Amino acid sequence: MINRSQAPSPSGNLDFKLPEIKVLKTINNFDVYFVKKEKLPIVFTNVTCDAGSKFDPIDKKGLAYLTSLVIDEGAGEFNALQLSDEFDKLGSIFSTYIGHDSNDFTLLSLKENFDYSFYLLSKVLTEPHLEQKDFDREKNKLINRILQLKDDASFVASSVFEKIVFKDTFYELPEIGLISTVSNINLDDVIKFYNENIFSNHYKIFVVGNIEEDFLLTTIEKYLSKINPLQPKEISFTKNEKVNAKFYVVDKKESAQSEIIIGHTAKPRNTDDYYPTKVMNAILGGQFSSRINLNLRENKGYTYGASSSFSYYKHSGLFAVHTAVNIENTADAIKEIFNELKGIQTNVKQEEVDFAKSYLIKEFPSKFETYSQVEKIIEQLIFHSLPLDEIKVYQAKIHNVKLDEVLLAANNNIQLDKLSIVVVGDLEKIIPQIKNQFNIEPAILDNEGNKI
Amino acid sequence: MKSKILSLLILFSFVAVNAQIKKITFEQYKLDNGMNVILHKDNSTPIVAVTLLYHVGSKNEDPQRTGFAHFFEHLMFEGSKNIPRGEFDKISQGAGGTNNANTNPDRTFYYQIFPSNQLELALWMESDRLMSLNIDSIGVETQRKVVKEERKQSYDNRPYGTLIEETFKRAYKVHPYRWTTIGNPEDINKATLQEFIDFHSTYYVPQNVTLSIAGDIDIPKTKELIQKYFSEIPKGTKEIKRPKEVEPDLGGEVRDIVYDNVQLPLVLHAYRVPAQGTPDSYALEMLAKVLSTGQSSRLYKELVDKQQKAVVTGSFPYFLEDPGLFLTYGIANIGIKAEDLEAAIQTEIDKVKKDLISEKEFQKLRNQKETEFYTENSSVLGVAENLAQYFVYFGDANLINTEIDRYMKVTREDIKRVANKYLTKENRVVLYYLPKSMKPADKQ
Numbered sequence: 001m002i003n004r005s006q007a008p009s010p011s012g013n014l015d016f017k018l019p020e021i022k023v024l025k026t027i028n029n030f031d032v033y034f035v036k037k038e039k040l041p042i043v044f045t046n047v048t049c050d051a052g053s054k055f056d057p058i059d060k061k062g063l064a065y066l067t068s069l070v071i072d073e074g075a076g077e078f079n080a081l082q083l084s085d086e087f088d089k090l091g092s093i094f095s096t097y098i099g100h101d102s103n104d105f106t107l108l109s110l111k112e113n114f115d116y117s118f119y120l121l122s123k124v125l126t127e128p129h130l131e132q133k134d135f136d137r138e139k140n141k142l143i144n145r146i147l148q149l150k151d152d153a154s155f156v157a158s159s160v161f162e163k164i165v166f167k168d169t170f171y172e173l174p175e176i177g178l179i180s181t182v183s184n185i186n187l188d189d190v191i192k193f194y195n196e197n198i199f200s201n202h203y204k205i206f207v208v209g210n211i212e213e214d215f216l217l218t219t220i221e222k223y224l225s226k227i228n229p230l231q232p233k234e235i236s237f238t239k240n241e242k243v244n245a246k247f248y249v250v251d252k253k254e255s256a257q258s259e260i261i262i263g264h265t266a267k268p269r270n271t272d273d274y275y276p277t278k279v280m281n282a283i284l285g286g287q288f289s290s291r292i293n294l295n296l297r298e299n300k301g302y303t304y305g306a307s308s309s310f311s312y313y314k315h316s317g318l319f320a321v322h323t324a325v326n327i328e329n330t331a332d333a334i335k336e337i338f339n340e341l342k343g344i345q346t347n348v349k350q351e352e353v354d355f356a357k358s359y360l361i362k363e364f365p366s367k368f369e370t371y372s373q374v375e376k377i378i379e380q381l382i383f384h385s386l387p388l389d390e391i392k393v394y395q396a397k398i399h400n401v402k403l404d405e406v407l408l409a410a411n412n413n414i415q416l417d418k419l420s421i422v423v424v425g426d427l428e429k430i431i432p433q434i435k436n437q438f439n440i441e442p443a444i445l446d447n448e449g450n451k452i
Numbered sequence: 453m454k455s456k457i458l459s460l461l462i463l464f465s466f467v468a469v470n471a472q473i474k475k476i477t478f479e480q481y482k483l484d485n486g487m488n489v490i491l492h493k494d495n496s497t498p499i500v501a502v503t504l505l506y507h508v509g510s511k512n513e514d515p516q517r518t519g520f521a522h523f524f525e526h527l528m529f530e531g532s533k534n535i536p537r538g539e540f541d542k543i544s545q546g547a548g549g550t551n552n553a554n555t556n557p558d559r560t561f562y563y564q565i566f567p568s569n570q571l572e573l574a575l576w577m578e579s580d581r582l583m584s585l586n587i588d589s590i591g592v593e594t595q596r597k598v599v600k601e602e603r604k605q606s607y608d609n610r611p612y613g614t615l616i617e618e619t620f621k622r623a624y625k626v627h628p629y630r631w632t633t634i635g636n637p638e639d640i641n642k643a644t645l646q647e648f649i650d651f652h653s654t655y656y657v658p659q660n661v662t663l664s665i666a667g668d669i670d671i672p673k674t675k676e677l678i679q680k681y682f683s684e685i686p687k688g689t690k691e692i693k694r695p696k697e698v699e700p701d702l703g704g705e706v707r708d709i710v711y712d713n714v715q716l717p718l719v720l721h722a723y724r725v726p727a728q729g730t731p732d733s734y735a736l737e738m739l740a741k742v743l744s745t746g747q748s749s750r751l752y753k754e755l756v757d758k759q760q761k762a763v764v765t766g767s768f769p770y771f772l773e774d775p776g777l778f779l780t781y782g783i784a785n786i787g788i789k790a791e792d793l794e795a796a797i798q799t800e801i802d803k804v805k806k807d808l809i810s811e812k813e814f815q816k817l818r819n820q821k822e823t824e825f826y827t828e829n830s831s832v833l834g835v836a837e838n839l840a841q842y843f844v845y846f847g848d849a850n851l852i853n854t855e856i857d858r859y860m861k862v863t864r865e866d867i868k869r870v871a872n873k874y875l876t877k878e879n880r881v882v883l884y885y886l887p888k889s890m891k892p893a894d895k896q
Contacts (some may be wrong), residue, residue: 001684004534004580007543015497039496041474078758084747089812091819110823122866137760144785151611174634224703252714256604275894285769298538303596304605306825324605326597355546361546362567368832369497 041111043209047200051103054170062177068096073134078122092117101314122223135187153259161261163449172261202229237315251427257371258330258425266317269384276409282356331433486659492666501833502574503563505840508655511628521634522555530591533584558773568668575595579681627699657688664840666832706881711891717790718885720781728771735866743767
């Protein structure tokens with residue numbers, strides 16, 4: 001029998017080469033970020049533009065989202081059904097994604113079908129039909145989708161939480177909109193949004209695939225060179241400093257669990273203490289073996305999983321602890337989360353810092369495996385106005401994080417007096433627990449975050 | 453209208469199907485203790501996926517102990533002889549690894565993805581929990597609570613979350629597919645510690661596992677390490693039970709209503725179909741694509757776009773080792789009755805039964821299949837899992853390269869034939885999910 005008592009050591013150093021990112025420019029000044037990857041005969045493309053839902057009028061929230069639904073319903077010489085048929089025939093997968101900040105048009109195509117697939121994509125961007133019958137249909141689908149999401153406790157908790165912490169800002173309402181705001185949108189709004197925010201936008205194009213650089217640039221120019229891009233629109237963000245941090249409950253009768261989100265806004269991605277904060281969150285709740293999950297899942301058995309995260313929109317970050325717990329343990333779980341948040345500000349061990357750093361440094365190569373992963377990493381650097389070389393210094397920056405910087409990051413980026421607590425679940429079971437545990441009367445909200 | 457040039461371009465791309473697919477190479481062998489090993493080398497990223505497919509799922513369970521296989525998946529993270537409780541994930545993550553596992557009716561699948569210089573660590577961890585898992589009351593009690601919450605989160609508290617459970621229990625009366633992997637929490641509560649120990653010594657044995665490794669490896673060195681860590685694990689001595697129940701015909705349409713916390717009605721048809729890998733299964737999968745893959749598919753185009761009766765539609769075969777189900781479903785738009793949506797779905801089914809699909813539509817399926825092949829095998833984890841599954845279910849790991857030929861042999865006539873053979877009224881379960889507010893007073 002071999003001796004199994006000691007974990008084996010790694011076999012030497014890793015030979016990890018970061019992908020080479022080429023920055024190309026089209027004749028009409030679009031930036032193209034290209035990584036040649038030859039493992040598979042496919043090409044992953046993302047054409048992004050600053051046309052997210054932050055440009056929606058507040059009473060027409062959902063306009064960017066609805067525009068993205070209508071835009072591929074017929075373009076150029078193709079009607080709606082023909083266009084989807086053309087993509088499907090090629091085995092190409094075309095999708096649009098709307099965020100608060102930007103709009104992504106993604107395309108996965110076989111290498112040999114890239115030219116024609118990109119041609120179809122260009123038609124969507126430059127010659128969408130935007131017709132009444134397609135608009136009516138997509139608007140109706142969107143309203144149904146919003147109605148459907150009201151059954152989803154996780155979505156309700158997230159959207160109510162963002163409504164509270166981003167009150168009076170353009171991140172307040174979900175990108176998909178509310179039934180009341182989508183109902184206000186008409187076809188003219190969509191056409192106006194398209195003209196002002198998508199057509200002639202200064203696209204950024206990200207391509208990872210098994211394709212030649214010259215062919216790529218020629219193809220993009222062949223189909224998009226007619227566009228004269230305008231300078232991106234400026235939009236200012238003013239953080240609401242008067243967030244009413246307290247307990248909120250949204251009633252979901254007979255729910256089997258309580259969906260809980262606790263947190264507040266945070267600094268944007270492009271901040272000095274990003275790396276200490278990342279290490280700190282890995283200790284707190286960013287991994288399976290982080291404090292919050294070990295406590296709530298493995299120690300107490302309240303939940304299937306609990307985590308914390310710092311996520312980043314363009315103008316603001318967001319800190320949130322998220323879990324779904326046995327409804328009888330709702331207040332207990334919240335108390336434990338509070339304890340963990342206090343704990344990370346005062347008590348962090350050097351071994352925890354070393355462990356978190358080790359994980360973040362060593363798992364880094366695995367983030368560059370698939371085509372879409374590589375694209376996402378590059379896109380996020382550009383999105384947050386970071387240098388492309390950031391990926392070259394990532395591991396060193398994590399390595400250099402020190403214990404006192406982790407504690408400082410916990411104190412600077414988790415503000416215990418500014419936490420908003422949103423619970424979605426059976427109100428009759430939750431309220432008595434919260435009153436009993438915290439001596440607080442929670443505010444009761446509907447599933448859009450309005451006071452009842 | 454498309455130009456002629458474009459048509460030729462598309463025609464060319466159809467011809468190219470399959471010709472371009474790069475073969476996935478692998479080595480396969482068996483250890484003396486019966487453990488199967490599959491190795492695939494891919495040095496493009498310095499990572500390695502170490503996976504173990506245990507050929508045990510919920511269909512191996514005692515009907516009085518449902519949920520056992522899945523529960524065991526949780527216990528496998530509770531520590532082993534040389535890895536104390538709570539350390540498994542710490543060791544994995546400290547070395548830059550990610551890991552997880554999942555259970556289905558036929559198998560339990562564990563994986564770890566590591567930087568490739570940590571291959572030996574992964575083998576040490578996996579071999580330790582195979583040969584000397586720590587099964588005690590502390591671990592069992594902890595995971596009892598966690599699994600209860602998993603059930604609530606993934607099934608009970610999710611809109612339409614119990615759909616598969618409610619469907620399978622009506623579609624099967626004899627075969628163990630009648631219960632789902634999460635099982636009944638009461639069964640786990642009743643189980644004794646000895647039952648868990650027996651389950652491990654029966655199913656978690658070398659001859660019942662396939663170790664499939666894909667990534668940045670050196671094949672001879674990897675073989676040496678596998679020999680070192682796994683060869684001394686003794687072969688299991690207990691009989692591995694495989695269910696022999698043959699589910700009789702459904703005996704007529706089964707129709708039922710589930711009242712749930714949802715706002716929009718859902719209609720589901722579940723047809724009984726043959727097992728995965730049978731000739732008809734390939735035609736059925738192509739049929740599902742005709743109905744619901746992409747926005748130009750039949751159900752989407754007709755029900756979502758044209759008639760606007762549904763907000764979501766779908767169709768997919770739930771293929772399993774033993775005969776499974778073919779599902780079609782739709783979630784109704786506001787104001788549309790479940791009955792109207794069902795009639796519209798039925799009309800689309802009747803069309804594929806009556807007429808051959810067009811040549812153009814047929815060619816589309818073939819290109820979609822090619823893209824799917826690449827997306828399924830774009831990660832080392834995907835390759836490792838596919839190799840293991842093809843071997844365990846069909847005895848031929850090389851199907852990862854050749855199964856696409858079976859799809860390409862499917863004809864338009866085959867698609868029409870299987871639609872007529874299996875998508876019949878007497879061969880299906882029809883389930884409506886309706887808002888609780890619609891529940892009649894006498895059933896409250």
